[in-house]
Amino acid sequence: MRCTSICRKTLSENCLLKITNGNFTSEYKDLKSNKTLFGSAIRDFEVTKPGSPGKSSLWAIFGPAKSDFLQVAAGRFLSVPPLSRSYPQLQNDNGHNKIQFLNFRESTGIDKVHLSARYESFSYKGEAEISDDVNSVYNYITGANNYNSNSGHKDPKYVSNLLELLNLGHLSKKWINSLSNGQLRRAKLAKALINKPQLLILDDPFLGLDGDSTKLVSRSLRDISKDLSISVMLGLRVQDDVPEWIEKVAFVTHEDGIKICGTPESVLSSIREQLPAETVHAGKNKNKMTSTEKIHNDELVHPDRVPHIEFKNASVIYRGLPILQDLNWRIPKGTHWRIFGANGTGKTTILSLITADHPQSWRSVLSVDGVLRKTGSGSNFFDINNKIGISSPELHSLVPSNKTFMQVILNGLVKNIGNSNFMFDGSKVPLDDFAKHVLSTFNDEINANANTPFGQLSTTSQKLALFLRSVIKKPELLILDEAFSCIDDPLLLEKCHSFVEKDLRDTTVLQIAHIDWELPKCDYVIHLTGDDQRSYSLHKYVQGQ
Numbered sequence: 357m358r359c360t361s362i363c364r365k366t367l368s369e370n371c372l373l374k375i376t377n378g379n380f381t382s383e384y385k386d387l388k389s390n391k392t393l394f395g396s397a398i399r400d401f402e403v404t405k406p407g408s409p410g411k412s413s414l415w416a417i418f419g420p421a422k423s424d425f426l427q428v429a430a431g432r433f434l435s436v437p438p439l440s441r442s443y444p445q446l447q448n449d450n451g452h453n454k455i456q457f458l459n460f461r462e463s464t465g466i467d468k469v470h471l472s473a474r475y476e477s478f479s480y481k482g483e484a485e486i487s488d489d490v491n492s493v494y495n496y497i498t499g500a501n502n503y504n505s506n507s508g509h510k511d512p513k514y515v516s517n518l519l520e521l522l523n524l525g526h527l528s529k530k531w532i533n534s535l536s537n538g539q540l541r542r543a544k545l546a547k548a549l550i551n552k553p554q555l556l557i558l559d560d561p562f563l564g565l566d567g568d569s570t571k572l573v574s575r576s577l578r579d580i581s582k583d584l585s586i587s588v589m590l591g592l593r594v595q596d597d598v599p600e601w602i603e604k605v606a607f608v609t610h611e612d613g614i615k616i617c618g619t620p621e622s623v624l625s626s627i628r629e630q631l632p633a634e635t636v637h638a639g640k641n642k643n644k645m646t647s648t649e650k651i652h653n654d655e656l657v658h659p660d661r662v663p664h665i666e667f668k669n670a671s672v673i674y675r676g677l678p679i680l681q682d683l684n685w686r687i688p689k690g691t692h693w694r695i696f697g698a699n700g701t702g703k704t705t706i707l708s709l710i711t712a713d714h715p716q717s718w719r720s721v722l723s724v725d726g727v728l729r730k731t732g733s734g735s736n737f738f739d740i741n742n743k744i745g746i747s748s749p750e751l752h753s754l755v756p757s758n759k760t761f762m763q764v765i766l767n768g769l770v771k772n773i774g775n776s777n778f779m780f781d782g783s784k785v786p787l788d789d790f791a792k793h794v795l796s797t798f799n800d801e802i803n804a805n806a807n808t809p810f811g812q813l814s815t816t817s818q819k820l821a822l823f824l825r826s827v828i829k830k831p832e833l834l835i836l837d838e839a840f841s842c843i844d845d846p847l848l849l850e851k852c853h854s855f856v857e858k859d860l861r862d863t864t865v866l867q868i869a870h871i872d873w874e875l876p877k878c879d880y881v882i883h884l885t886g887d888d889q890r891s892y893s894l895h896k897y898v899q900g901q
């Protein structure tokens with residue numbers, strides 16, 4: 357008996373977050389109607405300080421309700437009864453938030469920048485300019501660009517260590533808005549860690565990161581947690597690899613609350629047994645790039661045929677720093693491509709040249725259907741975008757949250773507004789046969805969400821709305837930039853892939869993803885490499901079994 361009470365005492369002394377028989381809801385009025393987040397109360401959940409007996413300081417949360425559960429852990433939503441959620445050992449330190457919650461799906465001010473704005477600025481600051489450049493990566497991370505806080509004065513050794521751990525040292529003087537998606541995500545992570553929180557909660561921490569960056573961020577999280585004694589909760593998808601340093605795993609659903617909880621091995625084998633095998637086991641190997649047979653640009657298009665898109669000696673250089681150099685790439689009509697490369701290698705830059713978001717798009721770097729694109733050539737931004745369907749993280753962050761699921765989809769049919777515009781002129785857009793086919797194929801998903809405002813949809817449904825918006829006009833060119841990277845419903849993912857592979861077989865498709873199984877099947881791959889020395893190669897896409 358004595359031993360148990362001592363153990364309990366030690367546990368509560370080490371406990372950062374405790375939930376006992378808690379229900380959660382977004383508004384008081386929902387309490388009366390029993391509208392709670394989870395069908396059952398969360399009976400017993402605990403996050404301890406690192407190194408505590410019982411080892412539950414490093415968690416991975418899976419399941420359809422993982423994002424809501426992480427928000428509950430971060431103190432969002434009302435707890436009922438009020439004391440069912442407590443933070444016994446969280447220290448109050450000068451108002452600095454000791455819990456840091458980072459959700460890469462939610463867009464912040466810096467995400468809401470049109471691509472064109474990013475490329476209009478050719479900013480690469482020299483050493484001497486750093487103190488004046490309020491919007492440098494360094495100042496963003498340390499908070500020195502925020503005049504309302506005194507948080508700009510940080511221990512320089514700690515800051516440089518953090519920058520090194522997250523491979524941001526070489527980017528620290530750049531303008532924050534010029535970072536690529538993956539680079540920006542690493543910068544956000546560094547910002548979350550700058551005030552040394554006690555509990556770090558990250559939903560989808562590896563989203564949009566290339567393989568090396570994923571390993572780097574995973575290792576950094578392990579080291580940071582150890583060196584600074586920070587407890588960590590990660591929200592992951594069932595298909596994701598669980599970092600080896602995770603101690604405990606919970607699977608959470610809206611019906612049951614915490615459905616399964618235990619060691620990573622026990623919980624994962626149990627979850628994976630319950631899901632259709634082809635979606636998890638085989639899913640992980642799906643479209644795996646096993647071998648890449650190099651091909652030459654000239655082999656791609658028959659000499660008599662005009663390529664759909666052709667880059668000829670295209671280069672993009674920022675103040676002497678090349679991002680693309682002498683790109684020669686012929687894209688035959690109706691071929692499906694993967695644009696593959698680590699974060700910052702220029703994938704989005706290529707796409708923005710095609711969509712004319714990049715100012716250099718008009719400098720004779722590419723031809724479409726044999727017509728060289730240059731100023732005065734007769735085509736304009738809207739003509740170009742009428743023929744393109746696109747889903748991308750940049751676009752995702754621009755969708756007005758009050759537009760419904762259905763309005764966002766139908767917006768894909770509105771002509772002459774560009775792809776990043778969500779304005780409607782109010783008139784009804786006629787549906788052609790293909791649009792009807794799209795709507796009937798995804799009838800169930802549409803029925804479930806049609807009138808829900810975009811801001812209230814799950815991220816999976818938001819991604820689906822953007823995907824359907826991109827395909828509904830049967831574009832001549834479809835661009836899928838991380839279009840499926842947040843979808844955590846394996847069956848829906850399969851359905852979208854099959855739509856691209858079969859129903860859009862004749863459309864030219866360019867897609868970006870860092871994880872093989874997030875992609876529909878492709879015919880070819882363009883592989884971009886290099887940080888200082890930029891290069892590229894073209895390959896046949898050889899799929900694994």
Ligand SMILES: Nc1ncnc2c1ncn2[C@@H]1O[C@H](COP(=O)(O)OP(=O)(O)OP(=O)(O)O)[C@@H](O)[C@H]1O
Nearest residue numbers: 477479534535536537538699700701702703704705
């Ligand atoms: N306006 C700018 N000034 C300076 N550098 C820029 C500017 N815009 C982009 N860059 C740099 O160009 C490089 C390529 O960026 P791009 O967004 O094309 O990469 P990416 O391959 O799409 O990366 P990710 O996988 O992270 O999305 C990055 O190193 C980025 O920092």
